[in-house]
Amino acid sequence: MTNSVKRVLTDCTLCYHSCGTKVTVKDGKAVKVEGLESHPLNMGRLCPKGEAMLDNIYHPDRLKYPLKRGRGGWKRITWEQALTEIAERLLRLKSEFRPQVLGVFIGSIGVENLEMSGLTQRFNACFGSPNFFSVESICYRMRIRTRQITFGRYPTEELDSKLYILWGHNPEASDFPLQLHLEANLKKGARLVVIDPKRIGLADRAEMYLRIRPGTDGAMALAMINVIINERIYDKDFVEKYTYGFDKLIPHIQPYTPEWAEKITWVHAKNIRQLARMLASTKGASIYQGTSTQDQTANGTQNSRAFAILQTITGNINNPGGWTISARLPLGNVGREIEEKPVGADQYPIFYEVWGRTSPYGVVTCVPESIPDRLKAFLVIGGNPLVSMADSNAFKEAFRKLDLLVVHDLFLTETAELAHYVLPACSHLEKWGLAYNYNVCHCLPYLMLRKKAIEPFYESWSEWKLFKELYNKLGIENQFPWKSEEELVEFELGPTGLTFEQLLKEKPEGAFYGDKEYGIKDNSFPTPSKKIEIFSDTLKQAGFDPLPTYLEPNKSPVSTPQMLKRYPLILSTGYRNLYYTHAQFRKIDSLKRKNPEPRAEIGPKTAAQYGISEGDNVIIETHKGSVRMKAGVDERVTEGVVLVPHGWPGEANANLLTDTECREPIMGYPQIKALLCRITKTT
Ligand SMILES: Nc1nc2c(c(=O)[nH]1)N[C@H]1C(S)=C(S)[C@@H](COP(=O)(O)OP(=O)(O)OC[C@H]3O[C@@H](n4cnc5c(=O)[nH]c(N)nc54)[C@H](O)[C@@H]3O)O[C@H]1N2
Numbered sequence: 001m002t003n004s005v006k007r008v009l010t011d012c013t014l015c016y017h018s019c020g021t022k023v024t025v026k027d028g029k030a031v032k033v034e035g036l037e038s039h040p041l042n043m044g045r046l047c048p049k050g051e052a053m054l055d056n057i058y059h060p061d062r063l064k065y066p067l068k069r070g071r072g073g074w075k076r077i078t079w080e081q082a083l084t085e086i087a088e089r090l091l092r093l094k095s096e097f098r099p100q101v102l103g104v105f106i107g108s109i110g111v112e113n114l115e116m117s118g119l120t121q122r123f124n125a126c127f128g129s130p131n132f133f134s135v136e137s138i139c140y141r142m143r144i145r146t147r148q149i150t151f152g153r154y155p156t157e158e159l160d161s162k163l164y165i166l167w168g169h170n171p172e173a174s175d176f177p178l179q180l181h182l183e184a185n186l187k188k189g190a191r192l193v194v195i196d197p198k199r200i201g202l203a204d205r206a207e208m209y210l211r212i213r214p215g216t217d218g219a220m221a222l223a224m225i226n227v228i229i230n231e232r233i234y235d236k237d238f239v240e241k242y243t244y245g246f247d248k249l250i251p252h253i254q255p256y257t258p259e260w261a262e263k264i265t266w267v268h269a270k271n272i273r274q275l276a277r278m279l280a281s282t283k284g285a286s287i288y289q290g291t292s293t294q295d296q297t298a299n300g301t302q303n304s305r306a307f308a309i310l311q312t313i314t315g316n317i318n319n320p321g322g323w324t325i326s327a328r329l330p331l332g333n334v335g336r337e338i339e340e341k342p343v344g345a346d347q348y349p350i351f352y353e354v355w356g357r358t359s360p361y362g363v364v365t366c367v368p369e370s371i372p373d374r375l376k377a378f379l380v381i382g383g384n385p386l387v388s389m390a391d392s393n394a395f396k397e398a399f400r401k402l403d404l405l406v407v408h409d410l411f412l413t414e415t416a417e418l419a420h421y422v423l424p425a426c427s428h429l430e431k432w433g434l435a436y437n438y439n440v441c442h443c444l445p446y447l448m449l450r451k452k453a454i455e456p457f458y459e460s461w462s463e464w465k466l467f468k469e470l471y472n473k474l475g476i477e478n479q480f481p482w483k484s485e486e487e488l489v490e491f492e493l494g495p496t497g498l499t500f501e502q503l504l505k506e507k508p509e510g511a512f513y514g515d516k517e518y519g520i521k522d523n524s525f526p527t528p529s530k531k532i533e534i535f536s537d538t539l540k541q542a543g544f545d546p547l548p549t550y551l552e553p554n555k556s557p558v559s560t561p562q563m564l565k566r567y568p569l570i571l572s573t574g575y576r577n578l579y580y581t582h583a584q585f586r587k588i589d590s591l592k593r594k595n596p597e598p599r600a601e602i603g604p605k606t607a608a609q610y611g612i613s614e615g616d617n618v619i620i621e622t623h624k625g626s627v628r629m630k631a632g633v634d635e636r637v638t639e640g641v642v643l644v645p646h647g648w649p650g651e652a653n654a655n656l657l658t659d660t661e662c663r664e665p666i667m668g669y670p671q672i673k674a675l676l677c678r679i680t681k682t683t
């Protein structure tokens with residue numbers, strides 16, 4: 001081989017942020033990864049995961065060949081054999097039952113990977129099934145839906161703001177790009193407020209830190225609306241011009257006083273008032289709503305509604321620093337929808353459909369109960385539901401009943417261990433794609449070509465190749481028009497007028513597209529009333545509260561006091577850790593050294609009460625099950641609360657503690673941010 005060195009500008013997909021990177025490739029091998037200075041998200045920096053990217057890509061445990069599970073364990077087989085057998089089983093299930101028995105699941109990696117999610121959804125539909133599932137139906141789809149219901153569009157927090165209200169969101173752990181921008185803006189005088197049961201590091205730099213009881217955020221938000229209305233400090237002009245139903249909000253909000261909220265949330269009424277006034281008096285303020293924290297709780301949809309109304313009545317919509325509606329690029333849709341409804345759509349209709357706009361996904365909490373009657377085969381692409389979905393045991397039991405489980409991944413995950421076939425997947429450096437961010441900054445979408453920098457690892461295949469061959473085997477190749485990955489990307493770009501060559505040659509570093517547009521376009525919103533719907537007829541017609549309300553967690557000191565004897569502490573699961581993405585990277589030494597063990601965090605008084613010291617082995621138990629972790633005794637954590645991370649394997653898997661049946665009533669999300677538990681020291 002000739003000596004060659006090339007520098008490839010591409011992105012990182014080790015988490016969904018999609019930061020810009022420069023990858024040095026020497027003789028066909030990626031040897032160095034650096035941050036791309038010109039990228040608006042990470043501005044030349046990389047988080048520790050990004051820095052360890054090559055350790056992941058060249059990890060000795062990466063899957064090299066297709067595997068089939070047999071009596072004696074895993075057996076290496078060819079792609080030809082794997083796909084022939086998978087296709088045969090699928091066709092048999094289709095003829096014996098119906099095509100709808102096939103379910104497909106994409107993980108968080110599919111959320112930002114347009115090709116992976118589009119191709120997976122399309123495959124499912126072409127096979128004849130609507131049962132497409134994604135982590136999004138326990139992650140931020142709820143907030144997207146709720147903001148759509150309220151604004152007709154999906155406004156989001158930008159990276160730059162004048163007042164950052166981190167409401168159950170810890171960018172230091174979970175949002176590296178936001179952390180960088182927040183730091184820079186704090187130096188320029190931006191203000192910061194943190195609302196969290198843990199005094200996270202950033203709280204030390206905040207003007208206000210409010211300790212809140214997990215799962216009660218909605219009550220505090222309602223009380224802030226109460227203050228802003230009763231003190232008449234709302235943006236009258238904005239409310240008059242752009243909102244629908246404000247008159248109904250005034251009487252509705254009266255019972256929700258700061259004193260009422262103090263009893264529920266543990267946050268002092270005077271602090272609630274102070275924050276309400278701060279928000280109302282700042283133009284360019286944003287609530288940075290926990291990306292999943294506020295959704296995975298009993299009051300999820302109504303939390304999102306209350307935050308949306310706070311932004312609205314303070315006039316913080318589509319102004320610099322507020323929630324903004326970014327322009328979207330009209331990308332070609334690789335996915336395909338099917339008329340029929342997926343699992344969960346009847347139970348949670350608002351999740352599925354609003355004004356004829358359907359969600360591409362079914363409700364994932366409904367999966368275990370749907371196996372084996374409704375679902376008999378599953379394809380898991382880039383996800384690890386056996387660890388990441390609530391109630392791992394329910395998922396495991398259900399998946400064991402499948403006639404066919406196929407996993408396409410880079411590693412032999414816990415889900416893969418249960419599969420009949422495991423197929424090796426290409427990493428993001430081994431295939432072409434689009435890196436698309438629509439909510440970076442300046443209301444503008446940022447687009448970059450995700451480049452194939454190196455050849456696929458051993459026999460790993462991209463999603464494009466996997467599906468292309470599977471369509472062939474199933475005899476439906478006429479429904480898969482793209483002859484190469486490049487053609488697929490070209491198709492996605494089609495409606496934008498951009499081309500693959502242009503992105504590759506002219507804008508390898510990516511670029512913003514469109515014009516910066518603050519202000520309310522045409523003075524209207526694409527809702528039925530053409531206004532921001534403070535009062536939602538849509539929710540009312542679906543049988544839910546049309547104005548925001550508060551619902552206690554299903555398991556809590558208030559709703560189930562009888563449980564307190566056995567489970568006296570409040571549990572929130574899934575705080576993020578900078579060194580890992582969900583269940584990934586636990587085998588990367590440089591990252592594992594930084595964070596070797598899962599820590600159940602508790603305050604010192606709570607620890608003393610149960611005879612627990614820092615580093616002790618502890619068992620945490622809920623009504624569903626138990627896990628074993630190390631105790632992290634930290635005076636930053638609210639007493640009486642236990643915080644555990646998710647994504648750890650085996651007996652430390654937090655989803656042994658959670659419940660799929662304990663659901664948010666409107667969209668069916670699992671309540672995993674506020675449960676009851678007990679903690680005991682063990683050997
Ligand atoms: N490094 C890393 N980054 C990630 C991920 C990862 O796995 N690793 N995952 C990505 C994904 S898919 C998502 S959805 C996002 C998640 O992002 P978020 O949902 O925003 O989660 P975190 O940023 O960890 O913030 C959670 C914070 O909420 C606090 N908290 C817990 N319960 C409550 C509560 O009831 N109320 C309030 N107010 N606070 C509470 C916790 O103490 C913690 O500080 O992170 C993304 N970023």
Ligand SMILES: Nc1nc2c(c(=O)[nH]1)N[C@H]1C(S)=C(S)[C@@H](COP(=O)(O)OP(=O)(O)OC[C@H]3O[C@@H](n4cnc5c(=O)[nH]c(N)nc54)[C@H](O)[C@@H]3O)O[C@H]1N2
Nearest residue numbers: 107108135139292382383384388408425573574582583646
């Ligand atoms: N208790 C509790 N549970 C939670 C949460 C919580 O807060 N608390 N948070 C939830 C949230 S918000 C989310 S989003 C989910 C995330 O849940 P998942 O997305 O299921 O979790 P990951 O471990 O990130 O799984 C992603 C998999 O994709 C593989 N992969 C990476 N790149 C590629 C690729 O290019 N192609 C293919 N085919 N595979 C690839 C990785 O190796 C990895 O195994 O977890 C959820 N689980």
Ligand code: SF4
Nearest residue numbers: 012015018019047050
């Ligand atoms: S935050 Fe880290 S892991 Fe996520 S895309 Fe950026 S560099 Fe990669």
Ligand SMILES: [Mo]
Nearest residue numbers: 108139140292
């Ligand atoms: Mo997520």
